[in-house]
Amino acid sequence: MAETKRIFTFLLRFMAFCTTLSAAIVMASSRERTSVLALSIEAKYSDSPAFKYFVIVNAIVSIYGFLLLFLPSKTQLWRLVVALDAVLTMLLTSSISAALAIAYVGKEGNPNAGWLPICDQVRKYCNQVTGALIVGFISLILYLLLFLYSIHTALNPLLLEKS
Amino acid sequence: MALQSGEKSPMLIGSIWSKPRSRWTLLGLRLLAFLAAAAATLVMALNKQTKTFVVATIGTTPLKLSLTAKFNHTPAFVFFVIANGLVSIHNLVMIMLDLLGGNFDYKGFRFPMVAILDMLNVALVSGGANAAAFMAELGKNGNSHARWDKICDKFGEYCDRGGGALIASFLALAFMLLISFISILKLVNASPHHSISPNNNQP
Numbered sequence: 150m151a152e153t154k155r156i157f158t159f160l161l162r163f164m165a166f167c168t169t170l171s172a173a174i175v176m177a178s179s180r181e182r183t184s185v186l187a188l189s190i191e192a193k194y195s196d197s198p199a200f201k202y203f204v205i206v207n208a209i210v211s212i213y214g215f216l217l218l219f220l221p222s223k224t225q226l227w228r229l230v231v232a233l234d235a236v237l238t239m240l241l242t243s244s245i246s247a248a249l250a251i252a253y254v255g256k257e258g259n260p261n262a263g264w265l266p267i268c269d270q271v272r273k274y275c276n277q278v279t280g281a282l283i284v285g286f287i288s289l290i291l292y293l294l295l296f297l298y299s300i301h302t303a304l305n306p307l308l309l310e311k312s
Numbered sequence: 313m314a315l316q317s318g319e320k321s322p323m324l325i326g327s328i329w330s331k332p333r334s335r336w337t338l339l340g341l342r343l344l345a346f347l348a349a350a351a352a353t354l355v356m357a358l359n360k361q362t363k364t365f366v367v368a369t370i371g372t373t374p375l376k377l378s379l380t381a382k383f384n385h386t387p388a389f390v391f392f393v394i395a396n397g398l399v400s401i402h403n404l405v406m407i408m409l410d411l412l413g414g415n416f417d418y419k420g421f422r423f424p425m426v427a428i429l430d431m432l433n434v435a436l437v438s439g440g441a442n443a444a445a446f447m448a449e450l451g452k453n454g455n456s457h458a459r460w461d462k463i464c465d466k467f468g469e470y471c472d473r474g475g476g477a478l479i480a481s482f483l484a485l486a487f488m489l490l491i492s493f494i495s496i497l498k499l500v501n502a503s504p505h506h507s508i509s510p511n512n513n514q515p
Contacts, residue, residue, distance in 0.1 A: 262463050
């Protein structure tokens with residue numbers, strides 16, 4: 150039983166690492182150059198600070214996830230993992246929410262401020278950013294599950310295990 | 313009594329938070345978080361500025377256009393208002409339960425529910441504050457690559473009030489983090505055989 154729990158947790162952490170890594174890579178590699186009315190426009194992820202924040206946070210979390218895959222199972226460091234999981238889940242929440250807000254303005258525009266949507270001109274860039282946000286959302290859900298699970302295992306608060 | 317090296321400090325921290333002094337600390341923090349979140353909600357919800365611009369002049373009569381900046385033009389600010397409203401309602405309910413719900417029978421679910429609800433509210437207020445922060449940065453600096461003009465030079469008061477609401481919301485986030493930490497400590501302390509022992513650490 151303990152063996153299956155360990156394998157299940159390892160798989161979950163590996164999937165969380167993969168999703169954060171792919172979210173960072175997909176967002177960072179989104180780039181499109183088009184020409185509109187003889188003007189050449191290039192759309193990159195670094196045009197918007199919210200997307201840069203998203204890439205940086207996902208990179209940090211994927212490095213953390215990678216290091217955690219190699220942590221031996223019986224050290225005292227798993228208590229520190231509870232606190233670090235909490236902090237990094239909060240960071241992921243904030244980065245997704247910020248990137249979503251800016252991506253919404255890019256897709257629908259804001260007529261009251263005179264901001265036109267840009268998705269019609271750089272469609273491939275928009276699709277790639279959307280994909281990165283979806284993968285980031287999945288990684289947020291996985292990290293939330295991992296955080297709740299690490300609280301339950303390291304602190305045993307709900308008395309669900311008979312010891 | 314031979315204590316293992318890793319066990320002494322968590323038990324000491326746990327026992328500090330069972331004294332009645334911690335109840336008033338938690339209540340004070342909840343009151344501060346409620347005030348900060350309510351201030352953020354109200355300031356952002358009542359944030360409105362109208363300005364009239366002269367767009368053209370026909371003969372001698374100028375054509376005036378009146379533009380309004382309101383919070384509900386931007387979905388991120390709507391989410392900000394809703395999130396901060398929910399957090400202030402949550403803190404209010406928790407304060408009421410603590411002060412007035414003395415004989416209420418929680419059937420053992422009190423500490424887990426409070427801890428889980430506090431964590432949910434931290435995530436909520438964090439999401440709302442961050443989305444609004446990045447939208448405010450966009451309004452302040454514009455984005456030259458997407459040809460979005462900044463609006464803060466025309467609607468200065470709207471921007472200032474929005475910034476104040478953001479600061480209040482980040483203060484509420486800091487208080488909610490402390491409250492969530494204390495609630496989790498109370499939860500750990502309250503379970504009769506909480507196993508903070510070395511061989512139960514591996515997931």
